[in-house]
Structure formats: structure tokens, C-alpha cells
Amino acid sequence: MNKILLALTAGLLGPALAATPAYTKAQADAGAKVYKAQCAACHGAKLNNGGAPKLAGTDFLKKWSQNTLDDFFFIESHTMPQTNPGGLKESEYLNALAYILQENGFKPGKDALAVKNLKSYTFKK
Numbered sequence: 001m002n003k004i005l006l007a008l009t010a011g012l013l014g015p016a017l018a019a020t021p022a023y024t025k026a027q028a029d030a031g032a033k034v035y036k037a038q039c040a041a042c043h044g045a046k047l048n049n050g051g052a053p054k055l056a057g058t059d060f061l062k063k064w065s066q067n068t069l070d071d072f073f074f075i076e077s078h079t080m081p082q083t084n085p086g087g088l089k090e091s092e093y094l095n096a097l098a099y100i101l102q103e104n105g106f107k108p109g110k111d112a113l114a115v116k117n118l119k120s121y122t123f124k125k
């Protein structure tokens, strides 16, 4: 419950220090495997061609432009995969997010995506 309140508060306050998300190619590559095995069946192999909500593309980026990656991670790691909510490791959720960033045109770099930094990132380019 506290976590839900925290997530809501974070959403209301919005990103204080929005920065371009950092992640490594290795994280995205590992995330691609997680995505294929755990997410693609519902969200589609291209992230926006399944029955479930789109996780890539213009509409997705617009929908998520007001939220931090922490909000996204909260939903992802507590409610997904829909058939096994919260069932993956934290690193698997994080790597899947790195892959989703890559597929939305964000560039990898030398700094890894870390849970503690998610509040300062958004999907805004």
C-alpha cells in the first residue's frame, strides 16, 4: 500500500530532474531475451503489435510522457507478466525496460540503467 501511495505521489509531483535514460547495450540485449520469453506473446514481437497496450512508438511515448520510468517500472514489476505478476527478478524487469528504451530509439551508453535512478528519467526525448 505504501508503495502504491509513493508511486502515485511520484506521478503527481512529476519528474523533478528529467534526464535522458542511461542503459548499456548488454542490458538491452539481455532484456530482449526476457521480452521475447515473457512479454512478446501479449505485447507483440515489435512491442506494438500484440493485443496488450503498446510498449513502443509515438502513441506509447505520448501516453508515458508525463510519467517517470519509476512509474513504468512499478507497473511492470508489480503487475506483469499478467499471468505471473511480480514473478521475474528485479534485474530481468530492469533489462526488459532497457530493451523497451532501445526499441523506442534511446541510445545505449556506458552507464547502466539502475533502479535508484529511475525517478529522474522519463520517456521524453
Ligand code: HEC
Residues within 6 Å of the ligand: 034, 035, 038, 039, 040, 041, 042, 043, 051, 052, 053, 054, 055, 063, 072, 075, 076, 080, 081, 082, 083, 096
Ligand atoms: C498474458 C499477457 C501479458 C503478458 C505476458 C505481459 N503483459 Fe503487459 N499487459 C498486458 C495487458 C492485458 C495489459 C493492460 C492491463 C491493464 O490495462 O490493466 C498490460 C499492460 C502493461 C503495461 C502498462 C502499459 C500501459 O501503457 O498502460 C506495461 C508497462 C506492461 N504491460 C509491460 C509488460 C512487460 C515488460 C511484460 C514482460 C515482462 C509484460 N507486460 C507481459 C498483458 C500482458
